[in-house]
Amino acid sequence: MPAPAGSGRPVNLALFTHPACLRHDPGAGHPEAPARLAAVLEALNLAFPQLPWQEAPAASREQIERAHSPALFEALLGHPVHGRRQIDADTAMSESSAEAALRAAGAVVAGIDAVMAGRARRAFCAVRPPGHHATRGEAMGFCLFNSVAVGARHALQHHGLQRVAVVDFDVHHGNGTQDILWDTPGSLYISSHQAPLYPGTGARSETGGAGRCLNLPLSAGCPSAEFRDAWRREVLPQLDAFRPQLILVSAGFDAHRLDPLASVDLDTGDYAWLTLELVDIAERHAHGRLVSALEGGYSLTALRECSVAHVGALQ
Numbered sequence: 001m002p003a004p005a006g007s008g009r010p011v012n013l014a015l016f017t018h019p020a021c022l023r024h025d026p027g028a029g030h031p032e033a034p035a036r037l038a039a040v041l042e043a044l045n046l047a048f049p050q051l052p053w054q055e056a057p058a059a060s061r062e063q064i065e066r067a068h069s070p071a072l073f074e075a076l077l078g079h080p081v082h083g084r085r086q087i088d089a090d091t092a093m094s095e096s097s098a099e100a101a102l103r104a105a106g107a108v109v110a111g112i113d114a115v116m117a118g119r120a121r122r123a124f125c126a127v128r129p130p131g132h133h134a135t136r137g138e139a140m141g142f143c144l145f146n147s148v149a150v151g152a153r154h155a156l157q158h159h160g161l162q163r164v165a166v167v168d169f170d171v172h173h174g175n176g177t178q179d180i181l182w183d184t185p186g187s188l189y190i191s192s193h194q195a196p197l198y199p200g201t202g203a204r205s206e207t208g209g210a211g212r213c214l215n216l217p218l219s220a221g222c223p224s225a226e227f228r229d230a231w232r233r234e235v236l237p238q239l240d241a242f243r244p245q246l247i248l249v250s251a252g253f254d255a256h257r258l259d260p261l262a263s264v265d266l267d268t269g270d271y272a273w274l275t276l277e278l279v280d281i282a283e284r285h286a287h288g289r290l291v292s293a294l295e296g297g298y299s300l301t302a303l304r305e306c307s308v309a310h311v312g313a314l315q
Ligand SMILES: [Zn+2]
Pocket: 170, 171, 172, 252, 254, 295, 296, 297
């Protein structure tokens, strides 16, 4: 029998989610639909019925404001939403969105607390809305709060870590994470992404205030072999050399060949491969500590397969 959550025995992998993340509804026909998370949860429960789930706590205002301006916090949470509130052309809030955004960021914070305390070796946060497009002062691109950036700041400021890496393999560039971590001492932001594509940032020349951003643009149609080769040659050695004490992962699965919003040509095995490479570096430098959070991914089939591959490799 597996140890129940909270029994005090350390687990290899902690899983966090919250029902509010299923209720966040940006509108009929929107690609960032509740069905995405439902598919991920269903696939993970089928594949790993023994894994203990934990309810994500809400991030506190103090935790959110380590990464975001008080004005953004007020704009999103200051007034309750009745019906729907449009934030930008493709970002909207429903009644549950504020809580979903707080629980998504809170999941990453709780995952970090769990791995720092040694209660778990790694954590996966099955949450939405995604976060990596949200900048310090602006919600955009389906994202409200930048959960992973909130987590990075929490690891640096609350836990006092000196080297925290954020690895973002979502097919879109995480302009928000780059913005928030641009000149944050102790952070390294790494992203591979299709270019040109939304949001238009992430050129190789964007290297951060202290050389702390590593951008790897991929061309449309980029196949598995080219993707793996680029990571092997350009990214993984630099991540290894950084000697991260914690790795945070923005796990978007929209570089999969089935994804309707992008045209990179990865298959499910590429996500297992990359996750194992990241686990290997985490084992070498970070006592295994790695916390991953769901970002994009808009094919339900790819989401099911890739989340199982990713979580399987994290175990
Ligand atoms: Zn994406």
